[in-house]
Amino acid sequence: MIDFLNSIIVLLNFIIIPGISYGSQLALGALGVTFVYAILRFANFAHGEIMSFGAMITILFTWFFQSQNIGLGILPTALLALPIGIIATIILCIISDKFVFQYYRYQKSVPVVLAMVSIGVMFVINAIIRIIIGTETIKFSDGQKFIMKAKQFKVMTGLNEGLALKSSQVITILITILLLAFTFWFLQKTKTGKSMRAFSDNEDLALLSGINPDRVVFTTWIIVGVLACVAGTLYGLDKSYKPIIYLNLVLPIFASAIVGGIGSPFGAVVGGYVIAFSEIMVTYAYKKFFVYLLPSSIEPTGLVQLLSTDYKFAVSFSILVIVLLIRPSGIFKGRVL
Amino acid sequence: MMKFERYEWVAITIMISLFIFVGFIQGWSVSLVILNMCIISAIMTMGVNISWGYAGVINFGVMGFLAMGGLAAVLVSYPPIAESWQAGGRGLGISFALLFVLVIAVMYINKTVIQKRNRYILNSLIIFFGILIIRYFYLNATHNIEDVNPAIAGFLGGLGLPIIFSWIVGGLFAAGVAFVIGKVALGLRSDYLAIVTLGISEIVVSVLKHEEWLSRGVKNVIGLKRPVPYEIDLQNADWFINLVTYLNSSKLNNIIDVSDRQQVLNNLIIDGSGIFVKLSYAILFLIVMLIIFYFANKAQLSPWGRMMRAIRDNETAANAMGKDVVKQHLIIFVIGAAIVGVAGAMLVTLDGLFTPSGYRPLRFTFIIWIMVIVGGSGNNLGAIFGGFVIWFSWIEAAPLTTFIINQLTIGLEPTNALKLHLLDSVPYFRYLFMGLILLLILRYRPKGIIPEKVRHS
Numbered sequence: 001m002i003d004f005l006n007s008i009i010v011l012l013n014f015i016i017i018p019g020i021s022y023g024s025q026l027a028l029g030a031l032g033v034t035f036v037y038a039i040l041r042f043a044n045f046a047h048g049e050i051m052s053f054g055a056m057i058t059i060l061f062t063w064f065f066q067s068q069n070i071g072l073g074i075l076p077t078a079l080l081a082l083p084i085g086i087i088a089t090i091i092l093c094i095i096s097d098k099f100v101f102q103y104y105r106y107q108k109s110v111p112v113v114l115a116m117v118s119i120g121v122m123f124v125i126n127a128i129i130r131i132i133i134g135t136e137t138i139k140f141s142d143g144q145k146f147i148m149k150a151k152q153f154k155v156m157t158g159l160n161e162g163l164a165l166k167s168s169q170v171i172t173i174l175i176t177i178l179l180l181a182f183t184f185w186f187l188q189k190t191k192t193g194k195s196m197r198a199f200s201d202n203e204d205l206a207l208l209s210g211i212n213p214d215r216v217v218f219t220t221w222i223i224v225g226v227l228a229c230v231a232g233t234l235y236g237l238d239k240s241y242k243p244i245i246y247l248n249l250v251l252p253i254f255a256s257a258i259v260g261g262i263g264s265p266f267g268a269v270v271g272g273y274v275i276a277f278s279e280i281m282v283t284y285a286y287k288k289f290f291v292y293l294l295p296s297s298i299e300p301t302g303l304v305q306l307l308s309t310d311y312k313f314a315v316s317f318s319i320l321v322i323v324l325l326i327r328p329s330g331i332f333k334g335r336v337l
Numbered sequence: 338m339m340k341f342e343r344y345e346w347v348a349i350t351i352m353i354s355l356f357i358f359v360g361f362i363q364g365w366s367v368s369l370v371i372l373n374m375c376i377i378s379a380i381m382t383m384g385v386n387i388s389w390g391y392a393g394v395i396n397f398g399v400m401g402f403l404a405m406g407g408l409a410a411v412l413v414s415y416p417p418i419a420e421s422w423q424a425g426g427r428g429l430g431i432s433f434a435l436l437f438v439l440v441i442a443v444m445y446i447n448k449t450v451i452q453k454r455n456r457y458i459l460n461s462l463i464i465f466f467g468i469l470i471i472r473y474f475y476l477n478a479t480h481n482i483e484d485v486n487p488a489i490a491g492f493l494g495g496l497g498l499p500i501i502f503s504w505i506v507g508g509l510f511a512a513g514v515a516f517v518i519g520k521v522a523l524g525l526r527s528d529y530l531a532i533v534t535l536g537i538s539e540i541v542v543s544v545l546k547h548e549e550w551l552s553r554g555v556k557n558v559i560g561l562k563r564p565v566p567y568e569i570d571l572q573n574a575d576w577f578i579n580l581v582t583y584l585n586s587s588k589l590n591n592i593i594d595v596s597d598r599q600q601v602l603n604n605l606i607i608d609g610s611g612i613f614v615k616l617s618y619a620i621l622f623l624i625v626m627l628i629i630f631y632f633a634n635k636a637q638l639s640p641w642g643r644m645m646r647a648i649r650d651n652e653t654a655a656n657a658m659g660k661d662v663v664k665q666h667l668i669i670f671v672i673g674a675a676i677v678g679v680a681g682a683m684l685v686t687l688d689g690l691f692t693p694s695g696y697r698p699l700r701f702t703f704i705i706w707i708m709v710i711v712g713g714s715g716n717n718l719g720a721i722f723g724g725f726v727i728w729f730s731w732i733e734a735a736p737l738t739t740f741i742i743n744q745l746t747i748g749l750e751p752t753n754a755l756k757l758h759l760l761d762s763v764p765y766f767r768y769l770f771m772g773l774i775l776l777l778i779l780r781y782r783p784k785g786i787i788p789e790k791v792r793h794s
Contacts, residue, residue, distance in 0.1 A: 043528040043532060111526075111527070111528050112527045112528055112531070113779065113783070115528050116706070116710060116779060117779055119703055119707075119775065120773075120775035120776040121772065123703070123707075123768050123769070123772025124768075124772035124773060126768050127765050127766065127767075127768035130768065131762040131765050131766065131769070134761075134762065135765075247698070251532075251536050254532045254536075258529065258532065310543065310546065311543060311547065313539060314539070314543050314544070316536075317533075317539065317540055318540070320532075321533060321537070324522070324525060328525070
């Protein structure tokens with residue numbers, strides 16, 4: 001029985017908790033990509049950089065607050081700076097729309113051209129971030145690091161395995177739940193949300209019904225800004241902030257959005273967790289788990305690892321390719337908000 | 338042979354004069370280094386341009402195909418390592434034979450089992466257990482190979498042939514990968530295809546990074562043999578010394594003192610050998626570029642090229658006229674990728690080393706796409722022009738930015754924090770330039786600087 005509990009703790013500690021927090025970050029990112037795709041109808045390659053930008057502003061204000069000795073006690077100061085980051089990210093999104101994307105929207109350009117344009121925007125934001133904050137790795141989480149340390153847990157329960165719970169993970173999960181609940185409430189219950197869904201479903205019909213497209217687009221960018229900034233900051237808080245990571249993060253985010261069914265917000269969230277869990281589960285070495293679970297005579301000798309951790313990244317793409325082959329519209333049929 | 342319009346001559350003149358200008362300002366060595374990379378970039382751009390400009394097939398996997406070309410350069414030119422083959426050759430052979438059997442089995446199942454559910458179950462079962470068995474042999478073998486002399490070897494090595502062959506092999510490697518990707522992914526909508534090819538290219542690079550038995554992974558392969566002479570050999574070769582003396586005879590004759598003259602001559606020889614090596618690279622690359630340019634133009638003007646344009650402009654209509662759109666898309670995707678692969682092998686040849694971790698999408702996929710868009714998709718001369726101009730500005734952005742920052746902050750103290758910070762971040766301004774160039778071109782000249790010619794033939 002103890003062995004069984006131990007094995008469960010191993011899974012919790014190394015797969016489930018990291019999976020949920022990484023999945024939440026991906027889900028928030030994928031939700032942003034899906035919003036752009038559903039309303040503005042293009043694949044936004046700049047999304048990773050927008051996330052990075054939000055995180056950067058948050059970091060700058062975190063430093064400012066820290067220098068002024070303003071803090072939240074056991075909570076990271078970044079939470080205090082987050083609203084400012086969100087506002088800055090929204091402004092960035094709206095500026096990029098006004099000066100860049102709007103023109104092509106009025107021209108009714110094909111999606112590929114808009115994707116190319118978003119690559120241009122990606123380069124520009126990328127350069128701005130690097131010019132402002134450099135390329136170093138930055139750790140900006142402060143306050144209490146662990147809610148529960150592995151050792152405490154061992155003493156508390158008397159089990160062999162420890163269960164560590166980082167505060168950044170709990171914050172990630174809580175904020176994600178709040179934000180997702182708000183987003184879905186907004187889409188389902190408010191008038192603006194309903195008009196967005198209508199616009200996404202059938203643009204011409206929505207225009208005929210008197211929905212103002214500019215207003216819909218404006219609201220979309222606000223939501224995208226909020227989601228991107230929160231996702232970027234949470235990722236930086238949980239791991240560490242490094243500008244180059246966000247470019248690599250774009251691909252798993254796209255994979256999540258497409259796997260879930262691009263254009264479907266619920267699908268994006270599910271896709272985020274699917275991608276995160278498969279990345280972690282495929283590359284985790286299950287030796288410890290089996291050592292507890294199986295009698296010692298048939299204990300595994302190797303690491304019992306499907307793929308080495310080097311291929312973490314390839315996993316998300318293999319899943320994307322498989323899903324596109326078997327069910328091109330994603331798990332939840334996409335294209336409608 | 339094709340005829341150039343006047344503005345095309347202007348473009349060519351601009352390209353050539355840029356290098357002469359840099360030659361006089363920053364020295365001929367710098368100019369030739371930039372020129373070599375420009376030619377390689379132009380070849381990559383032509384490769385992308387063939388699939389995107391001719392047929393509208395998007396290829397965001399440039400980085401992966403370049404890496405395959407680089408792998409070819411290693412596998413062709415590196416001398417074989419006998420101990421590694423002894424240690425793990427058999428195990429690898431067995432695992433690849435088993436993989437082949439597995440593929441055949443899956444294909445057989447797909448043919449014979451009709452019911453969809455059964456097919457999925459059978460397939461996943463056989464793949465799962467097949468991979469378990471293959472892994473056993475494979476991991477043993479690779480482990481043995483990587484243990485052979487890990488400091489200098491630790492991989493299988495290559496064939497030990499002259500590296501110039503790898504340019505063709507690189508094309509074939511890239512074409513092979515492109516065939517598989519095309520089979521899987523073509524037929525997706527263009528923006529999906531962009532994401533999928535981008536992702537698969539990342540997979541290719543991560544395989545090269547981590548399969549050390551094949552490519553030595555992040556430990557890099559260095560010291561690949563050159564197709565051109567080495568500087569040190571040139572400096573000791575009589576004919577080269579005579580050549581340098583002859584070229585600089587007027588300058589040397591002015592110096593009366595013998596030891597002074599020898600000193601000057603030695604410096605000239607050292608400089609000259611560097612320039613000679615770079616020039617020979619440039620000539621080799623230029624030949625390849627002109628060959629590809631010639632055939633690309635021929636193909637574009639041929640009935641096949643016309644069909645490709647028809648498919649690009651109206652897929653449905655072309656399909657209705659009896660053209661096999663899926664097949665043609667696959668063909669052009671493979672051809673484009675092959676040209677990119679050739680460029681990848683040339684890139685590794687020029688550097689003399691293979692660093693899998695150096696392949697990053699920003700540098701090797703998106704920049705190439707900016708070259709295509711800026712140059713003008715659908716026009717080969719435009720592709721070359723885009724490759725030259727963008728690579729040139731990518732390199733020259735740093736000195737230019739330093740100059741601009743110094744001018745703008747001329748009133749500030751040299752120790753001013755803002756000025757120092759800006760000067761520190763000079764390398765990142767090139768991303769800003771690239772983004773702005775792309776955005777401006779897409780806005781004000783969406784067909785590129787040298788647009789595709791509309792032909793009514």
